Amino acid sequence: MxxxxxxxxxxxxxxxxxxxxxxxxxxxxxxxxxxxxxxxxxxxxxxxxxxxxxxxxxxxxxxxxxxxxxxxxxxxxxxxxxxxxxxxxxxxxxxxxxxxxxxxxxxxxxxxxxxxxxxxxxxxxxxxxxxxxxxxxxxxxxxxxxxxxxxxxxxxxxxxxxxxxxxxxxxxxxxxxxxxxxxxxxxxxxxxxxxLGGLYEATTNPVGNYGQGVMLAARAGAELADMEFVQFHPTALDSPRRPLALVSEAVRGEGAVLVNEKGERFLVREPGAELAPRDVVARAISAELGRGGRVFLDARKALGRKFASRFPAIDGLCREAGIDPSTDLIPVRPAVHYHxxxxxxxxxxxxxxxxxxxxxxxxxxxxxxxxxxxxxxxxxxxxxxxxxxxxxxGVLAPTDGTAATAPATGLPPPADLSMVPPVVSRHLGVLRNAGAMHDAIASLLPLIESEEASSDPALVALLIAVFASLRRESRGAHARPDFPLKLASAERRTMRLAEALDIARETASHPLARSA
Known part of the structure; x- marks a missing residue:
């Protein structure tokens, strides 16, 4: 070799x-x-x-x-x-x-x-x-x-x-x-x-992507920034398919509207309506789903028979799920889309x-x-x-040698994501609160410290939880019902892994971590 x-x-x-x-x-x-x-x-x-x-x-x-x-x-x-x-x-x-x-x-x-x-x-x-x-x-x-x-x-x-x-x-x-x-x-x-969509059960990303770059950089001592901000795309196709298929915002850009199971346009009073920022639309859809309702994208009037020629890939994904977008409502739900x-x-x-x-x-x-x-x-x-x-x-590389050996600890095991998405999806979704985030930290920390197959994805998930717990406001993709208002001044946060682990260990021992 x-x-x-x-x-x-x-x-x-x-x-x-x-x-x-x-x-x-x-x-x-x-x-x-x-x-x-x-x-x-x-x-x-x-x-x-x-x-x-x-x-x-x-x-x-x-x-x-x-x-x-x-x-x-x-x-x-x-x-x-x-x-x-x-x-x-x-x-x-x-x-x-x-x-x-x-x-x-x-x-x-x-x-x-x-x-x-x-x-x-x-x-x-x-x-x-x-x-x-x-x-x-x-x-x-x-x-x-x-x-x-x-x-x-x-x-x-x-x-x-x-x-x-x-x-x-x-x-x-x-x-x-x-x-x-x-x-x-x-x-x-x-x-x-x-x-890092693979950390969540509902994602439009490749399910094997759990934030490997963040993990690699964090373990090398790099500064990380704004880890709490995970964007949920408002309109993933609500079907058994995994990962979820995406129904692009461009469909709404062409005039399609969002309705609930009663046929009501629940975003009509929001500035921008269906074309409001993603966090606004995702929270509105989540609220409809949270009350036991359903949400659909209605492109019948805006596009009708033109849907297949304008959006051939989406049309194919819908038909795969038994839906004809030219005549049927398209069931949608939020899903993790971007970090x-x-x-x-x-x-x-x-x-x-x-x-x-x-x-x-x-x-x-x-x-x-x-x-x-x-x-x-x-x-x-x-x-x-x-x-x-x-x-x-413009950066020279005079120190690259011809001999390099693996560290004494050997090759880390391949990542096992099976234990992480249930924790992340439950506690670090569209809406978050202190108890849920503390429970996430308490669940993820032992996986990291075990240094076994779940350690790497758990590390990335823990970073999201720690950053999120420190942002005591609602801003953009980070929404907290226990802190619904924005702070007067917005501040980006950077942190290294060692500091995040210290915060996590302190948090895990806090009573809130056992009360959510």
């Missing part, structure tokens, strides 16, 4: 093959890169499942300032304004970069971008590829470009288990392969591992650990604040992939 790591020593190592990882690798070319992915290129990634597209201020009536205003409003006071402005301003360059790598965005008959409208956007600014198949089409084009790039070596069916740190900086990546442990010497590593928190980074994707970058959903740049604006995620992944690559290109 020594020949492979020695041959790849000194290369930038990228963990993950969604949009952010692929863009980082392509932008670094012709600099040698090794891309580590536990599945095939682009497989098991949220990027490939994205329906809505990419938000970009490309219309004649739009600009980056308007896009920023919408982003800040959705972010509910918690966005990093400078970071958000920088990322959104780079949208045209990101779209041009993707086109250079073979992405073909939908255009009108006169050749201009076909722009869609989604919730909380004041302009039509969502660029699509193949209608509602945007993510899959974008990832497909980038995968093809990666395969044609000789400077990128892909290690498929390889899972990163730990980051190795020497004298305070990144030194190697410890991986699991079919043949056993593999240690890749690398002083520059990029985490592009995606989100606004993650590894704290600067505008170049740098974490607090020298040699470690994070991009895409694994990172927390401050763009999304307390509640992500629809379709800003793919934009951030593309922009930050470019930004991190440019930053890394």
């Amino acid at each position: 020594t020949e492979l790591p020695n041959r790849l020593a000194g290369r930038v190592a990228i963990v993950g093959s969604g949009l952010a990882g692929l863009v980082t690798a392509l932008t670094l070319a012709p600099q040698p890169v090794v891309l580590v992915t536990r599945a095939g290129l682009g497989a098991e990634t949220s990027s490939a499942w994205a329906q809505g597209g990419i938000a970009a201020s490309l219309g004649a009536d739009d600009n980056a300032d308007l896009h920023l205003a919408d982003t800040l409003a959705a972010g509910d006071g918690l966005c990093d304004v400078a970071a958000a402005a920088s990322i959104l301003k780079a949208a045209p360059a990101a779209i041009a970069m993707l086109e250079k790598f073979g992405v073909r965005f939908d255009r009108t008959a006169d050749g201009v971008f076909s722009l869609g409208l989604e919730a909380a956007h004041s302009r039509r600014r969502i660029v699509h590829v193949e209608g509602d198949g945007s993510g899959a089409a974008i990832v497909r084009a980038l995968v093809e470009a990666v395969r044609k790039t000789p400077s990128i070596t892909v290690l498929g069916d390889v899972e990163a288990r730990r980051l190795l740190v020497d004298d305070g900086r990144i030194s190697a990546l410890l991986c699991a392969t079919r043949s056993g442990a593999l240690v890749l010497p690398a002083s520059r590593i990029v985490l592009a591992t995606g989100g 606004m928190g993650g590894v704290a980074t600067d505008i170049n994707g740098r974490s607090s650990v020298p040699g470690l970058w994070a991009v895409g959903e694994a990172a927390s740049t401050g763009l999304h604040g307390a509640n992500r604006l629809a379709s800003n995620s793919l934009l951030e992944a593309a922009v930050m992939g470019m930004q991190a690559a440019r930053d890394i290109a």
Whole structure:
């Protein structure tokens, strides 16, 4: 096994093959890169499942300032304004970069971008590829470009288990392969591992994604930010399928409305109605379900027979569940869709650990604040992939050696998620309270301290619970009936794992942890 790591020593190592990882690798070319992915290129990634597209201020009536205003409003006071402005301003360059790598965005008959409208956007600014198949089409084009790039070596069916740190900086990546442990010497590593929907029973994400990037960075000593902010997409298709199929906000953007089992539009008095920010819509739907009701998306009048041509992928998912969207109501429910928190980074994707970058959903740049604006995620992944690559290109790697060995403790076991989602789903859902969060901490802490197969996913879930317990207000995607009001000033929070574990141990011994 020594020949492979020695041959790849000194290369930038990228963990993950969604949009952010692929863009980082392509932008670094012709600099040698090794891309580590536990599945095939682009497989098991949220990027490939994205329906809505990419938000970009490309219309004649739009600009980056308007896009920023919408982003800040959705972010509910918690966005990093400078970071958000920088990322959104780079949208045209990101779209041009993707086109250079073979992405073909939908255009009108006169050749201009076909722009869609989604919730909380004041302009039509969502660029699509193949209608509602945007993510899959974008990832497909980038995968093809990666395969044609000789400077990128892909290690498929390889899972990163730990980051190795020497004298305070990144030194190697410890991986699991079919043949056993593999240690890749690398002083520059990029985490592009995606989100954490697999921690929840109801999610639209690949169920194996439990926040691996957060786990890797946390165990390496990196600062984490805003871990409590987990966004529930309001309209997942309510069916036995797992993960749940997504019914894009773009359907509501085309005029579909939400009704309960009585046929009532329960959001009609809310500013923006069905196109209110996601946290507002998700809470409203949860309230209807909580009283024993049901919620449906009604696209019959707005789209009718046009539904199948406008949203072919969603139409197929509905028909798989026995629903014809042109004539039937579509049953929906909230499901975990995106994590606004993650590894704290600067505008170049740098974490607090020298040699470690994070991009895409694994990172927390401050763009999304307390509640992500629809379709800003793919934009951030593309922009930050470019930004991190440019930053890394200027960082020399003189310390990458040709010899690296696994730590004495050996290879950590593969993650077992079976014990974590029931705890997380019950206690860290759309609505949270002190007793439930304390119970979550008390249940998760022993799993972490056991250092067995549940330890890694339990660690990420515990971080959500600890951050959530400290935010004694309701803001964006974090809603607490026991603290229903917002604080006068919004503050982002960063924390390292050691501090979070100290808080968790103190919390677990508190009477509240046994009273919910």
